[in-house]
Amino acid sequence: MSDTPRRRIPEAALGRLPIYLRILVDLTNDDVTQVSSEQLAELAAVNAAKVRKDLSYLGTYGTRGVGYEVKFLTYQIQRELGLNQSWPVVIVGAGNLGQALANFTGIAERGFHVVGVVDKDESKIGQLVGGVRVRHADELQQIASSKAVSIGIIATPAQHAQEAADSLVRAGIGSIMNFAPTVISVPRGVNVRKVDLALELQILSYYEQTRNNGLRAVETGDSSDSVSA
Amino acid sequence: MSDTPRRRIPEAALGRLPIYLRILVDLTNDDVTQVSSEQLAELAAVNAAKVRKDLSYLGTYGTRGVGYEVKFLTYQIQRELGLNQSWPVVIVGAGNLGQALANFTGIAERGFHVVGVVDKDESKIGQLVGGVRVRHADELQQIASSKAVSIGIIATPAQHAQEAADSLVRAGIGSIMNFAPTVISVPRGVNVRKVDLALELQILSYYEQTRNNGLRAVETGDSSDSVSA
DNA sequence: ATTACCTAGTGCATACATTCACGAACTCCG
DNA sequence: CGGAGTTCGTGAATGTATGCACTAGGTAAT
Numbered sequence: 123m124s125d126t127p128r129r130r131i132p133e134a135a136l137g138r139l140p141i142y143l144r145i146l147v148d149l150t151n152d153d154v155t156q157v158s159s160e161q162l163a164e165l166a167a168v169n170a171a172k173v174r175k176d177l178s179y180l181g182t183y184g185t186r187g188v189g190y191e192v193k194f195l196t197y198q199i200q201r202e203l204g205l206n207q208s209w210p211v212v213i214v215g216a217g218n219l220g221q222a223l224a225n226f227t228g229i230a231e232r233g234f235h236v237v238g239v240v241d242k243d244e245s246k247i248g249q250l251v252g253g254v255r256v257r258h259a260d261e262l263q264q265i266a267s268s269k270a271v272s273i274g275i276i277a278t279p280a281q282h283a284q285e286a287a288d289s290l291v292r293a294g295i296g297s298i299m300n301f302a303p304t305v306i307s308v309p310r311g312v313n314v315r316k317v318d319l320a321l322e323l324q325i326l327s328y329y330e331q332t333r334n335n336g337l338r339a340v341e342t343g344d345s346s347d348s349v350s351a
Numbered sequence: 352m353s354d355t356p357r358r359r360i361p362e363a364a365l366g367r368l369p370i371y372l373r374i375l376v377d378l379t380n381d382d383v384t385q386v387s388s389e390q391l392a393e394l395a396a397v398n399a400a401k402v403r404k405d406l407s408y409l410g411t412y413g414t415r416g417v418g419y420e421v422k423f424l425t426y427q428i429q430r431e432l433g434l435n436q437s438w439p440v441v442i443v444g445a446g447n448l449g450q451a452l453a454n455f456t457g458i459a460e461r462g463f464h465v466v467g468v469v470d471k472d473e474s475k476i477g478q479l480v481g482g483v484r485v486r487h488a489d490e491l492q493q494i495a496s497s498k499a500v501s502i503g504i505i506a507t508p509a510q511h512a513q514e515a516a517d518s519l520v521r522a523g524i525g526s527i528m529n530f531a532p533t534v535i536s537v538p539r540g541v542n543v544r545k546v547d548l549a550l551e552l553q554i555l556s557y558y559e560q561t562r563n564n565g566l567r568a569v570e571t572g573d574s575s576d577s578v579s580a
Numbered sequence: 581a582t583t584a585c586c587t588a589g590t591g592c593a594t595a596c597a598t599t600c601a602c603g604a605a606c607t608c609c610g
Numbered sequence: 611c612g613g614a615g616t617t618c619g620t621g622a623a624t625g626t627a628t629g630c631a632c633t634a635g636g637t638a639a640t
Contacts, residue, residue, distance in 0.1 A: 134627055136557060140550040141534065158587065167534050171590090171629050178589060186588045187636035203553050204560030211552070222451040223548070228509075228532050232549040233556060272559050273552065280457075296562060297555035299548075303457050305370065305396050313558045315551045319452070319528075320461040321369040322544045323440070323502065324432050326526040327462060328365060329542045330501050331433030333525060363597055387617065400599055400620095407619060415618040416606035586637075591630105598625070607616075 131202070135176040139199050140232075141166050142173070146196040158189035205233035210269045212295070214286040215277035216241040216249065216256045219301055223277055224252025234273070238265040242282070259289065266293035273297045280304040287314075360431070364405040368428050369461075370395050371402070375425040387418035434462035439498045441524075443515040444506035445470040445478065445485045448530055452506055453481025463502070467494040471511070488518065495522035502526045509533040516543075 131139070145165045149157055159177070163170035177183065177190070180202050184190045200206055211234050213220050223229070224236050239251050240259045249256045257265065265271065274290040276283050276298060283302035290298055297313040300306055303320050360368070374394045378386060388406070392399035406412065406419070409431050413419045429435060440463050442449050452458070453465050468480050469488045478485045486494065494500065503519040505512050505527060512531035519527055526542040529535055532549050 130561075131557070132626070136554055137550070139557075140547070140553040143553075144532065144549075145534075159589095160587080165534065167536060169629060170587095171631090172627090174588060175590080175628085182589075184588045185636065186634070187586045187638095189587065202557070204556040205553060209552075209556055209559070218451040218454050222447040225447050226548065228549045229552070232553065234549075234552055273555050297559050299551055299555060303373065305374075305394065307396060313555055315555060317546055317548065317551060318369070319455065319546065320373075320457045320463075321366070322528055322546060323438075323458065323463055324369040324372075324434060324461065325365055326502050326528060326542055326544060327433040327438055328360070328368075328431070330438070330526050332359075361596075389617080398599065399617095400601090401597090403618060404598085404620080411619075413618050414606065415604065416608095416616045418617065582640085584637100584639085586635100588636090589632105589634080591632085593630085594628080596625105596627070598623100600621105600623075602621090603619090605616100605618080608614085610611100610613095 131179045135179055138166065138168065138172075138176050139203060142176070143196065143199045143203070143205075146192050146199070149192050150196065155192050156189045157192055157195075159184070162190075200233075203233075207233070209234050209273050210237040210271045211235065211273045211275060212238040212240065212262065212265060212269075212271050212290075212293075213275045213277055214240055214259065214262065214290065215279075215282075215302075216243070216246045216251055217277065217279075220275075220277035221251050223275060223301075224254070226252075237269040237271060238262075240265070259286075262289050263293040266290075266295055271295060273299070276300045276302050276306070278302055360408045364408055367395065367397065367401075367405050368432060371405070372425065372428045372432070372434075375421050375428070378421050379425065384421050385418045386421055386424075388413070391419075429462075432462075436462070438463050438502050439466040439500045440464065440502045440504060441467040441469065441491065441494060441498075441500050441519075441522075442504045442506055443469055443488065443491065443519065444508075444511075445472070445475045445480055446506065446508075449504075449506035450480050452504060452530075453483070455481075466498040466500060467491075469494070488515075491518050492522040495519075495524055500524060502528070505529045505531050505535070507531055 142162060145162060159170045159173040163173045180198050183195055183198050213224055213236060216239050220239060224239050236252055236254060239254055239256045240262050241256055242259045246256050247258055272295055274295040276286045278286045280302045283304050284306050287298060287306040287308055291308055291312055300314055300316045303318055308314055371391060374391060388399045388402040392402045409427050412424055412427050442453055442465060445468050449468060453468050465481055465483060468483055468485045469491050470485055471488045475485050476487055501524055503524040505515045507515045509531045512533050513535050516527060516535040516537055520537055520541055529543055529545045532547055537543055
């Protein structure tokens with residue numbers, strides 16, 4: 123078979139690929155050229171078998187008895203995640219959060235660049251945020267199509283999030299990352315991922331409370347004991 | 352059995368309780384007093400059976416043939432999550448993100464209050480951020496113990512995240528929320544949750560790429576027909 | 581070549597999560 | 611009061627994720 127009949131990557135594994143990727147990039151910077159699943163697992167704080175299984179969804183890129191070649195594996199994960207290109211992204215909402223996101227260098231470093239920031243508030247329009255000028259929310263569609271944007275970020279207050287989502291969908295955007303603390307509804311076929319600070323804090327609150335009740339909190343995923351040597 | 356032999360709530364269900372909670376609060380504001388699992392499910396964009404099962408971990412708080420009393424259920428979820436009290440929180444890192452977090456009203460509204468923001472950068476110290484003055488990272492331990500803080504937020508660059516984590520642990524903090532794009536290691540017993548923007552974007556990138564390959568992306572928690580080209 | 585030793589890849593058992601489907605329990609109405 | 615209608619709670623089936631333990635396939639040294 124010339125081209126791999128690519129299996130869909132399970133959601134759980136998919137969520138770990140970016141972590142491996144980051145570690146691999148760090149390893150390259152440290153001039154490490156080979157890495158074993160055992161080492162990767164240690165660095166990612168997961169089980170080694172899990173690392174191997176996750177990577178096996180991509181293809182057979184390791185060498186038995188040796189490990190994985192860092193550069194090659196880096197490339198393969200990037201390719202699989204679609205990070206060979208830099209994706210244009212629009213941010214809806216130029217408040218605290220929108221600005222912090224636009225200025226977040228991690229975005230640019232990892233395969234994305236902000237091509238637009240919009241807001242409904244006239245007083246924000248024209249401000250320079252993360253290298254782009256804030257434009258009016260009504261211009262979203264125009265920005266999205268002229269820059270071929272397919273990923274949008276909602277950084278509005280909760281009460282405007284659904285409206286923002288609707289605009290993004292109308293603008294033809296297929297993937298949305300929602301920072302607003304509310305559930306947004308989108309048509310089938312549009313991908314949504316949410317980042318919900320309050321939710322995460324509330325989960326921590328639960329664990330803190332159970333800890334104090336003498337019930338041992340169970341850590342998220344698997345926790346490695348002890349600090350790095 | 353004197354007290355309720357409280358079952359531990361499964362991680363997956365736990366992650367949805369804050370969503371239900373938010374919806375219930377909204378319902379109260381709209382003067383809705385009763386709600387069915389069907390309605391809750393609709394609002395939370397999940398399956399009704401899931402709602403019922405999730406809520407059943409808390410106890411038997413619904414009434415067959417009727418539904419759930421909004422106020423009562425709200426109270427029970429809050430109690431379970433430990434949100435009867437307002438948790439003091441410290442933020443490590445007063446950069447863009449740290450400031451945005453400190454100013455984020457959603458924190459205060461949902462059972463948390465920022466009692467300290469620290470940074471290593473002398474130029475940031477003394478600045479007023481989200482109502483508190485930035486103090487030096489060395490004072491973390493003092494702040495944490497004087498204010499009985501048990502939840503810490505890491506909002507530093509990746510390269511300082513482990514150091515921040517170590518400080519938080521030394522300060523006796525048991526739950527950490529990590530915004531830095533790196534894996535931090537902590538002693539067993541310390542809870543860590545991560546919020547990783549780049550990771551989420553990269554997952555969206557994957558879905559966008561597969562969409563363009565004609566392979567239908569599968570949404571989170573949603574099914575669709577898989578097609579291969 | 582042969583042997584000793586690694587380490588990737590994976591089948592399988594187990595654990596966890598989701599969803600269905602149905603009985604139990606409640607309300608409403610005639 | 612009794613039957614129709616509603617909705618919770620949950621057992622059981624299915625789907626997904628994890629981790630062990632083994633095999634296959636590679637290196638290295640003699």
